[in-house]
Amino acid sequence: MNPQLQKLVSVQQMDNEIGEIQEMADLIPKQVVAGEKELEGKKSALNALQREIEELKKKRKQCEQDVQAEQDRIAKTKAKLPTVKTNKEYSAILTEVDAIKSKIDGIEEKELEVMEALEEKEAQIPDLEKEFNGECQKFDEYKKKKEEELKRTQAELQGLEAKRQEAMESVDARMAAHYEKLRKARGVAVVHIEGEVCQGCHQQIQPQVALEVRTSPDKIHQCQFCDRYLYFIPKPEEETETETAVSK
Numbered sequence: 001m002n003p004q005l006q007k008l009v010s011v012q013q014m015d016n017e018i019g020e021i022q023e024m025a026d027l028i029p030k031q032v033v034a035g036e037k038e039l040e041g042k043k044s045a046l047n048a049l050q051r052e053i054e055e056l057k058k059k060r061k062q063c064e065q066d067v068q069a070e071q072d073r074i075a076k077t078k079a080k081l082p083t084v085k086t087n088k089e090y091s092a093i094l095t096e097v098d099a100i101k102s103k104i105d106g107i108e109e110k111e112l113e114v115m116e117a118l119e120e121k122e123a124q125i126p127d128l129e130k131e132f133n134g135e136c137q138k139f140d141e142y143k144k145k146k147e148e149e150l151k152r153t154q155a156e157l158q159g160l161e162a163k164r165q166e167a168m169e170s171v172d173a174r175m176a177a178h179y180e181k182l183r184k185a186r187g188v189a190v191v192h193i194e195g196e197v198c199q200g201c202h203q204q205i206q207p208q209v210a211l212e213v214r215t216s217p218d219k220i221h222q223c224q225f226c227d228r229y230l231y232f233i234p235k236p237e238e239e240t241e242t243e244t245a246v247s248k
């Protein structure tokens with residue numbers, strides 16, 4: 001193969017490698033953000049539980065205040081007893097007190113339910129906190145690992161880019177410029193042919209050009225359709241066939 005073309009082929013291999021590594025490098029910050037989001041989700045579950053607990057505590061406090069208010073009412077009602085003159089008035093007061101007492105029973109029953117719920121929710125906190133802290137630690141380790149991976153990947157990229165630049169410096173300036181243009185526009189700039197078909201644009205090139213690509217690999221050939229540089233990879237079995245043909 002033409003040495004200039006050979007260099008472009010190796011530059012292209014490096015470019016492919018650089019592209020793959022760059023893709024990996026671009027993925028790393030995204031992976032970290034995804035991990036962060038997952039952690040935030042877990043944190044908000046814990047926050048939701050804590051909010052529920054706060055609500056239950058408020059309800060419990062309200063129950064206590066309600067009980068206290070009703071007990072004050074009982075005291076006030078009972079305070080009327082010494083001034084009572086008739087049995088009817090007396091039993092009316094006792095009925096009122098009984099009514100208040102059963103109201104208190106109702107509130108206390110509700111308070112008990114609230115307290116049970118509160119106890120149940122509060123019991124979940126330590127495990128959830130422990131789990132969350134564990135997740136935080138795991139995430140920190142993951143992030144650190146990813147940051148190191150990014151650094152390594154960037155160093156690898158720098159090395160490859162330096163190597164690529166060095167290789168490109170020894171390529172003829174016009175060919176190098178054409179390569180860059182093709183690479184930018186078409187992704188692949190140097191392709192081989194299969195039969196008479198350009199493996200870049202998959203069009204059939206002129207048989208004469210295909211023949212020249214095969215028989216004069218030291219010359220520079222370009223696809224008439226996509227402008228890509230063309231080369232030919234001799235197949236081992238073809239060589240064997242030729243040898244057999246020659247020996248006959």
Ligand SMILES: [Zn+2]
Pocket residue numbers: 198199200201202203223224225226227228
């Ligand atoms: Zn082509």
